[in-house]
Amino acid sequence: MIADDLRTAIREALRAAGLPEPPGGIVLDVPKQREHGDWSTPAALALARVAGRPPREIAQRLQAELEAAGVPHLARVEVAGPGHLNLHLAPSWLHDVLRAVVAAGERYGTGDALAGQRINLEFVSANPTGPLHAGGGRWAAVGDAIANLLAAQGAQVHREYYLNDAGAQLDRFRDSLYARYRGEAPPEDGYHGQYLVEMAARLRAERGDGVTPDEALEWGYRHVLAGLEQDLGRIGVHFDTWFSERTLHERGDVAEVLALLDERGVTYEKDGAKWFRASDFGDQRDRVLVKSDGATTYLCNDIAYHRDKFARGHTHLIDIWGADHHGQVRSLQAGLEALGYPPGEPEVVLGQLVRLVRGGKEVRLSKRTGDIIALADILDEVDADVTRMTFLAQGIDSAQTIDLDVVTEQSMENPVYYVQYAHARIASIARRAQEAGVARRPVTQVDLGLLAHPREEELLRALAVYPAVVAEAATARAPQKVTTWVRDFARAFHGFYRDCRVLTGDDALTQARLWLTEACRVGLANALGILGVHAPEEMARLDPQDEDAQGPAPARPGAAGAPA
RNA sequence: GCGCCCGUAGCUCAGCCGGACAGAGCGGCGGACUUCUAAUCCGCGGGUCGGAGGUUCGAGUCCUCCCGGGCGCGCCA
Numbered sequence: 001m002i003a004d005d006l007r008t009a010i011r012e013a014l015r016a017a018g019l020p021e022p023p024g025g026i027v028l029d030v031p032k033q034r035e036h037g038d039w040s041t042p043a044a045l046a047l048a049r050v051a052g053r054p055p056r057e058i059a060q061r062l063q064a065e066l067e068a069a070g071v072p073h074l075a076r077v078e079v080a081g082p083g084h085l086n087l088h089l090a091p092s093w094l095h096d097v098l099r100a101v102v103a104a105g106e107r108y109g110t111g112d113a114l115a116g117q118r119i120n121l122e123f124v125s126a127n128p129t130g131p132l133h134a135g136g137g138r139w140a141a142v143g144d145a146i147a148n149l150l151a152a153q154g155a156q157v158h159r160e161y162y163l164n165d166a167g168a169q170l171d172r173f174r175d176s177l178y179a180r181y182r183g184e185a186p187p188e189d190g191y192h193g194q195y196l197v198e199m200a201a202r203l204r205a206e207r208g209d210g211v212t213p214d215e216a217l218e219w220g221y222r223h224v225l226a227g228l229e230q231d232l233g234r235i236g237v238h239f240d241t242w243f244s245e246r247t248l249h250e251r252g253d254v255a256e257v258l259a260l261l262d263e264r265g266v267t268y269e270k271d272g273a274k275w276f277r278a279s280d281f282g283d284q285r286d287r288v289l290v291k292s293d294g295a296t297t298y299l300c301n302d303i304a305y306h307r308d309k310f311a312r313g314h315t316h317l318i319d320i321w322g323a324d325h326h327g328q329v330r331s332l333q334a335g336l337e338a339l340g341y342p343p344g345e346p347e348v349v350l351g352q353l354v355r356l357v358r359g360g361k362e363v364r365l366s367k368r369t370g371d372i373i374a375l376a377d378i379l380d381e382v383d384a385d386v387t388r389m390t391f392l393a394q395g396i397d398s399a400q401t402i403d404l405d406v407v408t409e410q411s412m413e414n415p416v417y418y419v420q421y422a423h424a425r426i427a428s429i430a431r432r433a434q435e436a437g438v439a440r441r442p443v444t445q446v447d448l449g450l451l452a453h454p455r456e457e458e459l460l461r462a463l464a465v466y467p468a469v470v471a472e473a474a475t476a477r478a479p480q481k482v483t484t485w486v487r488d489f490a491r492a493f494h495g496f497y498r499d500c501r502v503l504t505g506d507d508a509l510t511q512a513r514l515w516l517t518e519a520c521r522v523g524l525a526n527a528l529g530i531l532g533v534h535a536p537e538e539m540a541r542l543d544p545q546d547e548d549a550q551g552p553a554p555a556r557p558g559a560a561g562a563p564a
Numbered sequence: 565g566c567g568c569c570c571g572u573a574g575c576u577c578a579g580c581c582g583g584a585c586a587g588a589g590c591g592g593c594g595g596a597c598u599u600c601u602a603a604u605c606c607g608c609g610g611g612u613c614g615g616a617g618g619u620u621c622g623a624g625u626c627c628u629c630c631c632g633g634g635c636g637c638g639c640c641a
Contacts, residue, residue, distance in 0.1 A: 024581065031584080042583055048621070055621070081584050082621060127641075167641055273639050284567080284637080291639040298641050326568050327636050352569060353635070393589095394577065398570050399634055406576090406590095415589065417603050425601070432600050472580055484578055487588075498596095498605045517600095542603055 001100070002073065002093050002464065003028050006039055009074070010085075013065035014043070019058065022046035030465060037078070037086030038093070038461075044083040055083025094460040095448035101463050101519040102443060109470045109526050115154035120309045121147050122346075123320035124232070125162040128224050129173040130195055131374040132231045135322075135354035138400060140237045140375075141391035141532070142351060143320045145479035148530040153474045158314065159239045161228075162305065165221065166245040167298070174217035177203070181216055193372050199223060231376045235384045236532050248304045254296050257304040257339070258289060266338045276300075281334035299328070303335035306346055317346035318477075326350050349477050351396035358404040373404070381408040385533045389416035392483050392531050412542075415487055419528070420536050422490040422497075426521045427537040429502050433514060436503065440514050450512040455496040459516065462489045463523045470530065479531065486527045493520055 007026050014021060022043050031040045044059035051058055059079040066077045066087075073093035078086045101108050123143025126136045147157045164170075176190035180200035186192055203211065203219055211219070225242070232238070248254050258274070261267050266277045272292035276299075279286050289300040309317050321329075329348045336345050356363045356373055363373055378387060390407060393415065394400050407414075433439075440446075451460070466485060473481035502513040525535045 027581080027583090029583080032586090033584080036584070040584090042622095045583070045621070084584065164641065169641055271639075275639090288639045293639080295639090297639070301641095323569065323635050325636080329568090350568075350635095355634085398577085401576080403576090412603070413590070418589085421601085421603050425604085429600050436600095468580090476580070478580090480578075481580080484588085487578090491588085494604055495606095497600080498602095501600065503600050539601075539603070541601060 001467065002089075002096065003039065003468070005072065006041075006074075006087060009066060009069060009071040010041060010043060010062070013062050013069060016065045016069075017058075017061040019047060019051055019061070023050065030461070031086065036080065036084070038089040039087045041085045041087070042083075044079075044085055048083065059083045059085050091449065091452060091457070094451070094457060094464070097460050097464040098448060098451075098515060098519045099443060101522050102515065105522055106526065108522055109467045109530075110152045110154070111467065111471055112154040113471065113474070114150060117155040117316055118158070118314045119150055119155045119316045119318060120158045120160055120312075120314035121150070121318045121320070122160045122162055122309075124237075125164075126228070127169055128163050128165055128221060128228065129169055129191060130193055130224060131227055131372065131376060134356055134373045134375050134378055134402070134404075137235065137375040137378070137387060138354050138391045138396075139320055139322070139351060140232055140235060141388045142396055142479060144237045144532050145392055145482070145530060146318075146320070146349070146474075146477050148532065149470065149474040149477075149479060149482070152470055152530060158241065159237075160241045160243055160309075161239045163225070163242055163244045164298075166249055166301070170217065170221070173220065174213055177220045178211075178213040178216045181211060195372065195374075227376075231374070231379070234376070234379050235388055243305070243308075245301060245305070248301055248308065253304040253308055254301055257307060258296070258300065260339060261289070261335075264338060276335065276338070278331050278334040281337045283330045283334045287331050287334075299331050299335065302328075302332055303339070306332065306336055307339060307341075309346075310341060318349060319346045320349045320351060323350050323352045349396070352399040355399060355401045356404055357401060363404070378404070378407065383416075385416050385420070386414045388532055389414065389419075389483065392479050395478060395480050416533060417539070418494075419486050419490040419524070420534070421539055422493040423521065423524050423528070423535045424537065424539040425493070425497055426517050426524070429514075429517055430521075432503055433510075438503065438510060438514070440518065441511055443515055446511045446515055447508050448512055448515070450509050451516055453496075453500050455492070455499050456513075456516060458492045459489075459496055459520055462492055463519055466523055466527065470527075473530075482527055482530050486524065486531065489520075489524060489527070493524070 007028055010026050010028075011021065014026075024046060026043055027041060027046070029040050029042070031037055044055045044062060047053075047058050048055040056079055062085055063077045063079055066074065066085075073089045073096070074087060075090040076088040078088070080086050104110075121143060123146075124132070124136055124139050126132055132140075144159070147159050151157045172187070172190045176186035176192075176196055177200055179186045179190070180196045181203055186196065199220060202223075203216060207215070207219065229242075258267075261276060266280065267289065268275050268277065273288050274290035275286045276289050277286055287299055288297050290296050306317060326348075329350070332346065332348075333344060337343050358373075375387075386407070390402065391400070451457070462485070466489075469481055469485045473479055500513065502510065502517055504510050504513075528535045
């Protein structure tokens with residue numbers, strides 16, 4: 001990649017000038033303003049302190065070295081402002097970008113930074129006591145996209161869903177379902193949601209009378225599980241493993257972990273319970289592993305669970321949790337460290353919660369109290385791509401507010417269509433070319449120098465940066481960086497489409513632009529692939545009538561003054 | 565009280581490891597379809613980057629404090 005070549009060139013220029021590398025390494029930026037060159041480095045500014053010389057003087061030394069070095073594509077180096085080194089490249093570098101994109105195809109934007117790693121990524125893991133609620137969709141979309149990002153960096157990624165199917169909550173679920181089955185109200189601390197009424201009715205319809213509480217539980221649990229899998233499948237999320245907590249108990253994993261911790265001398269008895277010296281491992285205080293009633297705690301089971309993930313051969317564990325669980329991170333990490341695993345495992349990605357608003361008021365969600373907005377409810381009204389893109393448009397460090405009225409009623413305005421339309425336009429051009437009998441000649445026989453329009457350069461610049469965007473997004477566990485890129489790229493493409501006709505009477509220009517659009521297709525499709533959003537070949541024409549219906553009312557008999 | 569996260573344009577949000585005049589979408593105003601799908605494009609207007617200090621040649625980005633908001637601080641899961 002050109003950035004690597006330039007970095008190398010700068011490194012050599014530094015050596016030739018007898019200067020050390022800047023403390024933070026050699027930074028290469030794409031300047032916000034075109035006049036500041038194709039690439040820019042603040043290396044001289046960073047070096048001023050250590051070298052004890054004015055930044056501009058250092059910049060001038062580097063400028064001279066770079067100009068003398070004959071770096072490919074490098075046309076001009078200028079020293080600007082306080083000591084920025086601006087690199088102006090010949091247009092030929094963009095042609096290399098195009099060739100690199102089409103040569104790599106589906107692999108364009110991938111890297112090998114995580115090659116050899118086997119990463120276990122656990123996400124969603126909502127309790128199997130009811131349908132997945134709308135907020136859970138955020139973790140599904142984010143987790144799946146992060147999995148795609150890690151895979152794009154060469155990791156072998158295992159998607160996992162943890163089913164808490166062994167604790168007291170399943171008892172409550174059983175009792176609640178059974179109560180509904182008998183036409184009674186659920187227990188005070190049970191699940192009061194309407195969905196259990198419906199589930200109970202179905203249970204009765206399928207099994208009739210005489211179902212025992214435990215039979216109701218098994219039936220209901222399987223029913224819920226199938227629902228979860230189906231809902232997640234609707235937004236394109238599939239798990240490699242649905243891990244049952246029951247396994248840990250049945251197999252004796254939990255007992256084994258307790259024995260191991262005892263062996264390491266990090267447990268003690270107090271008040272009839274068994275405690276873990278978590279505070280010795282950075283936790284705020286010690287934690288209970290076995291309650292005085294003999295049952296193990298959630299933490300204890302979770303330590304056993306994560307130990308199993310390592311036992312299955314994963315080299316790194318990542319959990320995506322809602323921010324309401326952030327208090328448990330240290331305890332779990334302490335437990336694994338006590339067992340001898342590296343500090344910081346599992347890595348926990350905390351996501352802030354989703355707020356749902358309808359009719360201008362916040363909708364509180366709880367399976368226990370009953371008011372649920374299920375992911376499925378949203379998917380019944382909104383395209384799965386819109387749903388995913390909505391969840392992936394924002395960083396997970398901030399709480400997301402989703403206005404159900406906006407999402408469901410104005411989905412046409414969602415940016416996902418803007419992006420998909422760009423892809424459809426590319427596909428449409430390809431179809432038109434085929435109809436006209438125009439085929440792309442080998443790229444080596446095409447004069448890419450004809451791609452000199454600012455719009456064309458803008459597209460190639462965006463494509464050039466794409467691999468770095470993916471790498472950053474993977475490192476930061478931040479899929480919204482890809483969303484941002486894809487929107488910017490779509491904007492650039494729409495501008496190009498408007499200003500530069502691809503299929504023209506000029507054969508050489510047509511060839512060059514066909515290759516450019518092919519490169520755009522590759523970049524767009526790859527980015528959408530990471531987001532898990534479809535890249536359609538065509539999009540239905542919007543009916544102008546529908547458009548009007550959304551806007552100011554057209555003249556209609558009797559419509560004047562009528563309430564909306 | 566302690567911990568984590570957030571506070572950027574009227575609204576919803578981008579802004580990497582600090583770099584050169586702060587961005588997008590929506591909304592507002594005004595333009596562009598005999599041309600590869602106008603779910604598009606172009607232009608205009610709109611910001612004390614919550615506040616105060618500090619570090620730095622340089623801070624929306626780092627540090628401290630304050631204000632405002634969200635979420636946690638169980639022998640619950």
